[in-house]
Amino acid sequence: MLDCTPKEIVExxxxxxxxxxxxxxxxxxxxxxxxxxxxxxxxxxQGCCSYHRSHLTRHFREPVMAxxxxxxxxxxxxxxxxxxxxxxxxxxxxxxxxxxxxHTTCLSETIGDDIPTIIKSAEIPAGKVVIYAHTPSYQGSHxxxxxxxxxxxxxxxxxxxxxxxxxxVNIIPGFVDPGDMREIKRLTGKMGIKFIIFPDTxxxxxxxxxxxxxxxxxxxxxxxxIREAGNSAxxxxxxxxxxxxxxxxxxRNCRVPAITLxxxxxxxxxxxxxxxLRGKFARExxxxxxxxxxxxxxxxxxxxxxxxxxxxxxxxxxxxxxxLTEFLLSxxxxxxxxxxxxxxxxPGGPKGVFEREINEMLAVAGVxxxxxxxxxxxxxxxxIKNEPVDLLMGNTYGKYIARxxxxxxxxxxxxxxDRSAHSYxxxxxxxxxxxxVEMISNALLDRQDRDAxxxxxxxxx
Numbered sequence: 001m002l003d004c005t006p007k008e009i010v011e012x013x014x015x016x017x018x019x020x021x022x023x024x025x026x027x028x029x030x031x032x033x034x035x036x037x038x039x040x041x042x043x044x045x046q047g048c049c050s051y052h053r054s055h056l057t058r059h060f061r062e063p064v065m066a067x068x069x070x071x072x073x074x075x076x077x078x079x080x081x082x083x084x085x086x087x088x089x090x091x092x093x094x095x096x097x098x099x100x101x102x103h104t105t106c107l108s109e110t111i112g113d114d115i116p117t118i119i120k121s122a123e124i125p126a127g128k129v130v131i132y133a134h135t136p137s138y139q140g141s142h143x144x145x146x147x148x149x150x151x152x153x154x155x156x157x158x159x160x161x162x163x164x165x166x167x168x169v170n171i172i173p174g175f176v177d178p179g180d181m182r183e184i185k186r187l188t189g190k191m192g193i194k195f196i197i198f199p200d201t202x203x204x205x206x207x208x209x210x211x212x213x214x215x216x217x218x219x220x221x222x223x224x225x226i227r228e229a230g231n232s233a234x235x236x237x238x239x240x241x242x243x244x245x246x247x248x249x250x251x252r253n254c255r256v257p258a259i260t261l262x263x264x265x266x267x268x269x270x271x272x273x274x275x276x277l278r279g280k281f282a283r284e285x286x287x288x289x290x291x292x293x294x295x296x297x298x299x300x301x302x303x304x305x306x307x308x309x310x311x312x313x314x315x316x317x318x319x320x321x322x323x324l325t326e327f328l329l330s331x332x333x334x335x336x337x338x339x340x341x342x343x344x345x346x347p348g349g350p351k352g353v354f355e356r357e358i359n360e361m362l363a364v365a366g367v368x369x370x371x372x373x374x375x376x377x378x379x380x381x382x383x384i385k386n387e388p389v390d391l392l393m394g395n396t397y398g399k400y401i402a403r404x405x406x407x408x409x410x411x412x413x414x415x416x417x418d419r420s421a422h423s424y425x426x427x428x429x430x431x432x433x434x435x436x437v438e439m440i441s442n443a444l445l446d447r448q449d450r451d452a453x454x455x456x457x458x459x460x461x
Contacts, residue, residue, distance in 0.1 A: 008212035015190035018397065020315050021341030024135035025103050026052040027175060027242075028166065029066055030103035031149035034199020036220030039097035040066040044105025044114065048137075059415040060178075060205045060423050064244040065215060067091050071107055080108055081118045088122040088130060095215065099223060102132040103149060109136035120137055131156045141342040142414070143317050144243050146175045150199060151158065153226050160230040168194040169277065170229045170256065172240030172247055174263055174319050175414065176205040176428065178219075184238070184264070191283045196225045196232060208425050230254035234280050235274070239263045239319030240353050241342060262357075263319045264428045265436070266327025268295060292430040300331060301435055306441050308332035311387075313333035315380055315394040316413035318354045318373065320427075324412070325358055327422060327433060329365045330442075331411070332393075336369045339381045344373035349434030377401065391443060407451045408443040412436070 025042055029052050032040035040180040042049035049068035056064045069075070084102070091100055102115060105273035115132045124130055134151035135145040150172060173181050181202045188195045203219015229235070230248060235258040247258035259276060262269040272334055273292075274285055310333045315320055318340045325335050335358075344352050358371045379402045383449065384392070392402050393410045396417045402409035416422050426432035 007226075007349060012379075016376045019341050019376050020339060020380070020394075020397075021139035021143075021317075022055065023365075024140055024148065025105050025137060026055060027142035027145030027147070028101075028103035028133050028135045028149040029053070029064070029145075030056060030142075030175065030201065031153075032099075032103070033064065033197045033204050034201045034220055035099050035101065035226070036100035036204075036218075036222050037216040038220065039091060039095055039099070039216075041091065041102045042066060042068045042105060043115065044069060044107045045071045048105045048107075049346045053293045056205075058345050058417045058442055061420055062205050062207065064205075067095070069108070073254060076107060076111065079111055080113050082120075084113070084115075084118050085122045088119070088124060091197045092128055093402055094124050097216065099140050100133065101149065101152075102130065103135045103145065104133070105135070106137040109134065109138075127158070136238050139343075141294035141317075143175050143319070143342050146242050147245055150243070151249050153198065153228070154246050154253065157223060157226045158230040158250055158254055159227055160256075162231065163391065164217075164231075165233045166228075166231045167281065168195075168196060168232045170235040170247075170250065171195055171197040171237060172235065172243035173197060173200070174237075174242035175317055176238075176320075177262065177423040178202040179205070179422075179425070179426045179427045181422045182206075183429045183432060185265075186278065186291065187270075187429055190286050191274065191277050191281070192286075192290055193277055193281050195284060196229050197221065198226050198229065199241070230256060232256050234259070235278065236261060238273070240322070240357070241318045243319075262326065263323040264318070265301075265323030266330055267293065267429050267430070268326055268330065269323050269430050270433070289430070294431045296433050296437075299434060303437060304332060304443050306444055308434060309334060310444065311336045311389040312391045312393060313337035313339075313376075313380065313384055313389045313407075314392075315341075315377065315398065320413050322354065322357050323428075326438075327369070327436065329361060331437070332428045334365075334367045334369075335362070335389060336389060337369065337380060338369060338371045339375040339380045339383075340373050341376060342364070342373060348361060361385070381405075385429045391440065393440075408447045410439050410443050411437075414437075 030042040046068050053064045068079050069087050069347040075083050131152050133149045179200045198221035200221045204217050207217035219388040235256050237243035237260040250256050252257040264270040264273040308425050312333050312335045328408045354373045395413045
């Protein structure tokens, strides 16, 4: 007779099964779309660019414009310099962007194309800008690629014109949806503080239907604003992995003090974001934001019994998971499995930030958990089989685990390919936390209603 009881987890020393991440160029492409009138350019094969464009298009339900160097066998052997120079000339002649943002792929990184030298020898029209980032797909994840492209913006655009700093704040929002960026801007605006946010995909990846096609929508951070970021009084990086390293690069290059905060998911992280702004710029928290916070506390109190003691498994991007874990603990839930596909070390930063942040929060709450960076969904499924949970949270690919184990599932993070409108609705700030409470509560209550209906049916039978 077969023994189907859960076994000890077998640790793999190598290989990935169902990765919980995408590759660097995808993140770089998304970051580049956050510059106004910018055309991302993939320096590699046409297939790479097509995959990244289609993945972003499926998540945001918006057409993603990008170009490619279209490597063939010849470029793969002899280098893609000629391809890139021709691409730069054609892109500005045909599509006329203000900015062309070049990112590399596995192929161009492996053959060792000297991107800065190639760009210097290219024909760039007056008034136009070409920036570049090294984003090899075989390192890091899409979050790393996002981070590297933002660092490229700072290194190649931002300047400190004077020693006097402007009374304004730079905000690097991290790899979040346009709805989240809009909410971060709204919160900062309510404080009455002048800000520069970059990259900013609001108005680009959630642009309205006007009846006319616009190659470059109205949104995105202006190049002049990114240049001006070097003159700001402070930079706030939201998320260690996507934003921390760029903020500290700006600090080194332009002497703009930088602080790195959690992605503002839930009460505590949002409070921290607003209080840091309040402390730096001596502004009062407006009543409207206090009211939103009070409403969230009221809803959390009213629905506490829905959440208390429920076991949760989480996977996704590290910055989102750190904020989400903190919020779930404030709801009285127990995140017992937390896994990201992104490697643990931040780009150019300390190792083990993800595990340390999560484990410190869990230790204070007295929750025993498995926490892992650079993991995959096969391993997460194995964890859940050995220790079942009441709820699973993550991107679209978690639906296969949820279906197999019959677990309520809340879609959050990137990518979400089988639902719509999510990118318009924030998960950050007090309003975003209210949305998360609703999503989690509905998922758990739907399961309870279904179980009750099954019990009634058994009684009838």
